[in-house]
Amino acid sequence: MSKKVRCYSTSSVNNQPSSKIVSEFLTDKNIKPVFIFEDLRYVNTKDKIKDQTKGLSGVYLILNKITIDFYVGSASTDKLFTRFYRHLINLTVSKIVKLAVNKYGIDNFVFIVLETFTEKTTVENNKNLIDVEDFYLKSLLPNYNILTEAGSSFGYKHTELDRIKMKANYSEERRMLIGNLNKNKQFSSTTIERMIQSALNRNKVEFNKEALDNMRKASKPIILYNIENNTVFGEYSSITDAALSLNCNQKTIYRALKTEKKVLLKRWIVNYK
Structure with a gap:
């Protein structure tokens, strides 16, 4: 093209x-x-x-x-x-x-x-x-x-x-x-x-396929909503995928899921699908 x-x-x-x-x-x-x-x-x-x-x-x-x-x-x-x-x-x-x-x-x-x-x-x-x-x-x-x-x-x-x-x-x-x-x-x-x-390729983070597969299997699918208007921001097959996409730690997402309001990084509401 x-x-x-x-x-x-x-x-x-x-x-x-x-x-x-x-x-x-x-x-x-x-x-x-x-x-x-x-x-x-x-x-x-x-x-x-x-x-x-x-x-x-x-x-x-x-x-x-x-x-x-x-x-x-x-x-x-x-x-x-x-x-x-x-x-x-x-x-x-x-x-x-x-x-x-x-x-x-x-x-x-x-x-x-x-x-x-x-x-x-x-x-x-x-x-x-x-x-x-x-x-x-x-x-x-x-x-x-x-x-x-x-x-x-x-x-x-x-x-x-x-x-x-x-x-x-x-x-x-x-x-x-x-x-x-x-x-x-x-x-x-x-x-x-x-x-x-x-x-x-900038700031490349290397994960081998086996490690990524193991991380995905250990996590449930989640969905993120925009905190301001409750529209869907994105769906992820695992917490691992979401953490990589949002450039945050998996523990941050886990902690948000355990709270009553489930607020993540002051931008999203996170929940299991």
């Missing part, structure tokens, strides 16, 4: 700059998106999304302007509009997004295209798109996403061991790499892959 296009055409119905809330969110996350679409209930906004994303594949973000919760996903060639429509109009993709839209209303959501590719997505090159999506997932930690890794209808997924290693290597330094992906540059698929791998 060598042809990557960044078309800095943003925004809402009248092609005005994005709202203050959206601008502050993007600045805080160090993101310079390709497209920003607000006022999503209007027909001409839908037409713009369909027209401006035609023939493109890419990675998108759905932002709740009230709670600043968000969802990250990817779409193959000519499917960005379909993903927008199914997520926010038909409400058939994510149960969490559906509940949020029903509660806060479509006017309080923004559809943001983070990255676009012009080359047709195929089974052979789809891994490049998924790698970029996975990079945003691990860097931004979107709390509307239940899945902890990127996947697609093409069937590519990281192995369980790879996923745990990627989470274990997460750091704030990796978050800054998003800025490098967003400086109006065009990158080949090889360059993107090198950037991602370079980020994943």
Whole structure:
């Protein structure tokens, strides 16, 4: 997937700059998106999304302007509009997004295209798109996403061991790499892959497969909820997985589970599934 296009055409119905809330969110996350679409209930906004994303594949973000919760996903060639429509109009993709839209209303959501590719997505090159999506997932930690890794209808997924290693290597330094992906540059698929791998290999924590398997078997699946609005932050097959993902000690999670309120790191409510 060598042809990557960044078309800095943003925004809402009248092609005005994005709202203050959206601008502050993007600045805080160090993101310079390709497209920003607000006022999503209007027909001409839908037409713009369909027209401006035609023939493109890419990675998108759905932002709740009230709670600043968000969802990250990817779409193959000519499917960005379909993903927008199914997520926010038909409400058939994510149960969490559906509940949020029903509660806060479509006017309080923004559809943001983070990255676009012009080359047709195929089974052979789809891994490049998924790698970029996975990079945003691990860097931004979107709390509307239940899945902890990127996947697609093409069937590519990281192995369980790879996923745990990627989470274990997460750091704030990796978050800054998003800025490098967003400086109006065009990158080949090889360059993107090198950037991602370079980020994943920083401060590498080595676990052998047997040790990881033993740790997983000794723990029950858990689920985390955002403490502010009780939405699902993530589901984990074990406390070991959660500790690696959140970059905290397993004992911290165990202690939270034993308390009455089950508050973890002042951000989440944790419980067994």
